[in-house]
Amino acid sequence: MDASSSSSLPSPEPYTAKTIAKAAKAAFENSQLIPLSERVKALHEIRKELENAKEAILEANKRDLEAAQHDVDAGRMSITLLKRLDLNKGDKWDSMLQGVTDVANLPDPTGVVSYASELDDELELYRVSCPIGVLLVIFEARPEVVVNIAALAIKSGNAAILKGGKESTETARQLSAAIQTALSRTSLPRTYIQAIQTRAEVSALLELDQYIDLVIPRGSNSLVRNIQHNTRIPVMGHADGLCAVYLDESADLEKAVRVVVDSKTDYPAACNSAETLVIHRSLLHTVWPEVARALVAADVQLLCDAASLSSISSLTPSIPKFTSHVHPVTPSAYITEHLSLTMAVLTVDTLHAAIQHINAHSSHHTDCIVTENELAASTFCRGVDSAGTFVNASTRFADGFRYGFGTEVGISTGRIHARGPVGLEGLATYKYMLRSKGDKGHVVAEFGSGDGKKKFKHAPIEATSVPF
Amino acid sequence: MDASSSSSLPSPEPYTAKTIAKAAKAAFENSQLIPLSERVKALHEIRKELENAKEAILEANKRDLEAAQHDVDAGRMSITLLKRLDLNKGDKWDSMLQGVTDVANLPDPTGVVSYASELDDELELYRVSCPIGVLLVIFEARPEVVVNIAALAIKSGNAAILKGGKESTETARQLSAAIQTALSRTSLPRTYIQAIQTRAEVSALLELDQYIDLVIPRGSNSLVRNIQHNTRIPVMGHADGLCAVYLDESADLEKAVRVVVDSKTDYPAACNSAETLVIHRSLLHTVWPEVARALVAADVQLLCDAASLSSISSLTPSIPKFTSHVHPVTPSAYITEHLSLTMAVLTVDTLHAAIQHINAHSSHHTDCIVTENELAASTFCRGVDSAGTFVNASTRFADGFRYGFGTEVGISTGRIHARGPVGLEGLATYKYMLRSKGDKGHVVAEFGSGDGKKKFKHAPIEATSVPF
Numbered sequence: 001m002d003a004s005s006s007s008s009l010p011s012p013e014p015y016t017a018k019t020i021a022k023a024a025k026a027a028f029e030n031s032q033l034i035p036l037s038e039r040v041k042a043l044h045e046i047r048k049e050l051e052n053a054k055e056a057i058l059e060a061n062k063r064d065l066e067a068a069q070h071d072v073d074a075g076r077m078s079i080t081l082l083k084r085l086d087l088n089k090g091d092k093w094d095s096m097l098q099g100v101t102d103v104a105n106l107p108d109p110t111g112v113v114s115y116a117s118e119l120d121d122e123l124e125l126y127r128v129s130c131p132i133g134v135l136l137v138i139f140e141a142r143p144e145v146v147v148n149i150a151a152l153a154i155k156s157g158n159a160a161i162l163k164g165g166k167e168s169t170e171t172a173r174q175l176s177a178a179i180q181t182a183l184s185r186t187s188l189p190r191t192y193i194q195a196i197q198t199r200a201e202v203s204a205l206l207e208l209d210q211y212i213d214l215v216i217p218r219g220s221n222s223l224v225r226n227i228q229h230n231t232r233i234p235v236m237g238h239a240d241g242l243c244a245v246y247l248d249e250s251a252d253l254e255k256a257v258r259v260v261v262d263s264k265t266d267y268p269a270a271c272n273s274a275e276t277l278v279i280h281r282s283l284l285h286t287v288w289p290e291v292a293r294a295l296v297a298a299d300v301q302l303l304c305d306a307a308s309l310s311s312i313s314s315l316t317p318s319i320p321k322f323t324s325h326v327h328p329v330t331p332s333a334y335i336t337e338h339l340s341l342t343m344a345v346l347t348v349d350t351l352h353a354a355i356q357h358i359n360a361h362s363s364h365h366t367d368c369i370v371t372e373n374e375l376a377a378s379t380f381c382r383g384v385d386s387a388g389t390f391v392n393a394s395t396r397f398a399d400g401f402r403y404g405f406g407t408e409v410g411i412s413t414g415r416i417h418a419r420g421p422v423g424l425e426g427l428a429t430y431k432y433m434l435r436s437k438g439d440k441g442h443v444v445a446e447f448g449s450g451d452g453k454k455k456f457k458h459a460p461i462e463a464t465s466v467p468f
Numbered sequence: 469m470d471a472s473s474s475s476s477l478p479s480p481e482p483y484t485a486k487t488i489a490k491a492a493k494a495a496f497e498n499s500q501l502i503p504l505s506e507r508v509k510a511l512h513e514i515r516k517e518l519e520n521a522k523e524a525i526l527e528a529n530k531r532d533l534e535a536a537q538h539d540v541d542a543g544r545m546s547i548t549l550l551k552r553l554d555l556n557k558g559d560k561w562d563s564m565l566q567g568v569t570d571v572a573n574l575p576d577p578t579g580v581v582s583y584a585s586e587l588d589d590e591l592e593l594y595r596v597s598c599p600i601g602v603l604l605v606i607f608e609a610r611p612e613v614v615v616n617i618a619a620l621a622i623k624s625g626n627a628a629i630l631k632g633g634k635e636s637t638e639t640a641r642q643l644s645a646a647i648q649t650a651l652s653r654t655s656l657p658r659t660y661i662q663a664i665q666t667r668a669e670v671s672a673l674l675e676l677d678q679y680i681d682l683v684i685p686r687g688s689n690s691l692v693r694n695i696q697h698n699t700r701i702p703v704m705g706h707a708d709g710l711c712a713v714y715l716d717e718s719a720d721l722e723k724a725v726r727v728v729v730d731s732k733t734d735y736p737a738a739c740n741s742a743e744t745l746v747i748h749r750s751l752l753h754t755v756w757p758e759v760a761r762a763l764v765a766a767d768v769q770l771l772c773d774a775a776s777l778s779s780i781s782s783l784t785p786s787i788p789k790f791t792s793h794v795h796p797v798t799p800s801a802y803i804t805e806h807l808s809l810t811m812a813v814l815t816v817d818t819l820h821a822a823i824q825h826i827n828a829h830s831s832h833h834t835d836c837i838v839t840e841n842e843l844a845a846s847t848f849c850r851g852v853d854s855a856g857t858f859v860n861a862s863t864r865f866a867d868g869f870r871y872g873f874g875t876e877v878g879i880s881t882g883r884i885h886a887r888g889p890v891g892l893e894g895l896a897t898y899k900y901m902l903r904s905k906g907d908k909g910h911v912v913a914e915f916g917s918g919d920g921k922k923k924f925k926h927a928p929i930e931a932t933s934v935p936f
C-alpha cells in the first residue's frame with residue numbers, strides 16, 4: 001500500500017479527551033439554532049426512555065451496590081456512601097423522573113433581555129441571556145446526578161460532559177445510554193451529553209480550556225479543591241461550607257435556641273449547616289447556657305473557648321451529659337468543617353469582632369446573626385463577606401429550592417458569575433446583539449465630538465426579548 | 469539582648485506580595501460599612517490632589533518620556549508606545565481628571581436588588597449587588613490607567629492592587645502617591661489602592677487566590693495570555709480581538725462598503741476592528757469588487773482566497789493600487805490579529821459555512837453580518853457564539869461608552885461573569901440577605917411535605933433596595 005492511497009482514507013480520530021471535548025463544542029455550536037421546544041421535548045424523551053430502561057438501570061445499580069457492599073465489608077467504603085448509591089431506595093427513582101419533568105417546566109433561562117438601548121435612531125442594542133457552552137460536571141457517588149445535570153444542561157442549552165464516581169460506574173453507564181437514546185429521537189446531537197469514566201480523562205479535559213467553558217464539581221471538599229487547583233477553566237462550586245451563627249448582644253433567647261439548633265442539627269452533613277457559634281460576651285450567663293443545654297440535648301459536642309466553657313461549667317453537675325459533650329476548643333476547630341454534631345464556640349466582645357472572626361475563618365458560604373437590633377442586623381449583613389448573610393433564620397435556608405429557583409445547580413462560594421445557591425440562571429451567560437435598521441447601516445466614524453458628528457442617544461428600550 | 473526581649477518586640481511584617489494582598493483584603497473588608505458618599509468623596513479628593521500634584525506628576529512623566537526616547541532611539545521601543553506614555557499630550561490630562569468626576573457621577577453599581585422573594589410569612593430574601601473584593605489590575609504603558617482603575621474600584625467598593633508597565637514607573641508612582649494622599653483625607657483605608665512595581669510581585673500575587681478575587685489585565689495579547697495561563701484566580705479580559713464581517717447573499721452594496729470600511733479602518737489597532745471579511749459566493753462579481761475598491765482606496769492590504777482573488781483580478785489594470793494591495797491569503801491569516809490595515813478575505817457558499825468559520829476562527833469578541841434578510845440576521849446573531857453579534861453595524865461599536873455604560877472596565881471574551889464591553893456592573897457580584905421578622909425566627913425543620921409542615925410561599929417582593 002503506497003502512502004497516497006493510505007492518506008486518502010483517513011483513520012477515525014482516536015477516542016481521547018480532546019475528541020470528546022471537540023465533539024461537545026461542536027454539539028453546542030450546532031445546537032444554537034435549535035428551538036427551546038426541541039430541548040423540552042428531549043427532556044420528556046429522557047423521562048420516557050428512563051422508564052423504558054428501568055429494569056436494565058436498576059440491574060446495573062444492583063451490580064454497583066454489590067461491589068460497594070464488598071468494599072464496605074472490607075472497610076474500604078462507608079455505609080453512608082453505599083446508601084447514596086441505591087437508586088431504588090425510598091422514592092429516589094420517582095423523584096429522579098419527576099426532577100426531569102420539573103426542569104422541563106422551569107422558565108427558559110435563555111433569550112431574556114437584561115439591557116436594551118437605542119444607541120442612535122434605528123440602532124438598537126440588546127443584552128440577551130444565552131447558554132455558556134460546554135460544561136464539565138464531576139461528581140461522586142449519587143448516580144442520579146447524571147440525569148439531574150443532563151436535564152439542567154439541556155434545558156439551558158449547554159452541552160455537557162459528565163463524570164461520576166467509580167462506585168456508580170455501571171449505573172451511570174446505563175443512565176447515559178438511556179439519555180443518548182432519548183437524544184437520538186430529537187434534533188439535538190447525541191454528543192450533546194457525553195459521559196466519561198476515568199480520572200485520566202478528567203485530568204486531560206481540565207487542560208482543554210479552548211473547548212470547555214465551565215467546570216462544576218459536586219462532591220467532597222477534597223474533590224472540589226483538587227479540581228480548583230488543577231485547571232484554568234472557571235470552576236463553579238464550593239469546597240467548604242464553614243458557616244457560623246453569631247448571637248448578638250440583643251439576641252432573643254427563643255430565636256437563639258431555635259436558629260442555632262436548626263442550623264447545627266437539621267442535617268449536619270450538609271454544607272449549609274453551622275460549624276461555629278460566636279457569642280457576645282454579655283450573653284455568657286443568660287442566653288448561652290440555654291443554647292448549650294439545647295445543643296447538648298440534641299447530642300451536639302461543644303468545643304468551647306475559655307469564657308464560654310467557664311460560664312457553663314457550673315451547670316455540669318445538673319446536666320450529666322455536659323461531662324461527655326462539653327470540651328475545650330483548639331484553634332483548628334474554628335477552621336474545620338465538622339459535617340457532624342460538633343460545634344466550635346467562641347466568645348467575642350463586639351459585633352465588629354464577630355464580623356472579623358467570620359470573615360477570617362468562614363468559607364464565605366452562609367452566616368447568620370441572631371439579634372433584635374436593626375442596626376446590628378444591617379451591619380452584619382453588609383460587613384460579613386459571604387454569599388448569604390441571614391438575620392434570625394437558620395443557615396440551612398441557603399438552598400436553591402428554598403430560595404425558590406425550582407432547582408439547584410450547586411452552591412458557589414466564588415464571587416465571579418454566580419454566588420450562593422445557583423439556579424438554572426447560573427448556566428447562562430449573555431451576549432450583545434446590535435441591529436441597525438438605518439438605510440445605510442451604522443458606522444462609528446459618523447459619531448464624535450466635532451461639528452456635524454452624531455451624538456449617541458442611549459435611550460432605554462422596553463423589551464423582554466429580542467425582536468428579531 | 470536575650471531571646472525573650474527580642475520576641476516581645478515583633479518585627480514588622482516584611483513588605484512582600486503576601487503583605488500587600490493581605491492588606492488589600494483587610495482594606496476591602498473594613499470598607500464594607502463605609503457609605504457610598506464617602507467613596508464618592510474620595511473620588512473628588514483624588515481629582516483635587518491630582519490638580520495639586522500636577523507639576524510633580526508631569527515632571528515624573530517627563531523622566532519616563534526621556535527614558536522611553538532613549539529606548540526608541542536604541543530601537544528597543546516603538547514610537548507608538550512612547551506616544552501613549554505622554555500624559556501632557558492633547559487633552560489627556562484634562563480627560564483623566566474629567567474621567568474621575570464622570571465615574572463619581574455614575575450610578576452606584578452596588579446595593580441593587582435583582583431578586584426578592586417572601587419565602588414564608590415574615591421571611592424575606594434579597595439578592596443584592598455588592599463589591600467583589602480585591603482586584604489585581606495589570607496594564608501596560610498608558611499611565612492614566614492608574615487613575616482610571618482606581619476611580620472605578622473605589623466607586624464600586626473594591627480594593628485594588630495596580631501594576632503598570634515599567635515604561636511608566638515614575639509617572640505611576642506619582643499618580644499613586646496622589647491617590648494615597650487623597651485617600652488619607654477620607655475614612656477609606658490607604659491600602660485600599662496599592663501600586664506595585666515589579667513583575668516578581670505580580671507573579672507572587674497571581675498565586676494568592678485566598679486574597680485576590682479578580683485579575684484584570686489590560687494590554688497586549690501576550691500580556692493577557694501570559695496572565696490567563698499563570699493563575700487560578702478568575703481573569704476578566706480578552707487576549708485577542710479577531711472580529712469578522714460577513715457579507716450575506718442579500719447584503720446591500722452601500723451598507724456593505726460602509727460597514728466593512730469602518731470596521732477595518734476606523735481604528736485598526738483596536739480590538740474591535742475587523743480582521744476578516746467573509747463573503748457569500750453570490751457577491752463575488754457584484755458587491756465584493758466595490759468593497760475591495762473601497763478598502764484598497766483606504767490603503768487596506770487584502771489577503772484573498774482563490775475565489776475572491778480571481779473575481780477582482782480583472783480589475784487590476786484599471787486600479788493600479790490593486791497590484792500592491794491585493795495578495796493571495798495563507799491559512800494563518802484567518803487566525804491572525806493584524807491590528808493594522810490588513811484584512812483576510814474568505815469566500816463561503818452558505819450562511820451556515822460563514823457561521824462555522826467564524827465560530828472556529830474568531831476570538832468570540834464581536835462579529836457582524838451585512839444582510840437585508842431578517843431570518844439571516846436572526847440566524848447569524850444566535851448561531852455565532854461571540855460576545856457581540858451585529859447586523860449592518862460596524863464591529864467598532866463594541867465599546868462600553870458606545871453601549872451607554874458611561875465607562876469601560878475592559879472587554880471580556882470569557883463567558884463567565886461579564887461578557888463583551890464591561891461597565892461598572894462588572895466589578896460587582898451579589899450576595900443573598902435573608903431576614904426573619906417572625907416572633908420565633910425561622911428554622912428549616914418546620915418546612916417539609918409531611919402533616920403540619922409549612923410550605924414555602926415564594927411570593928415575589930417588589931424592591932429595588934434592601935429595606936434593612
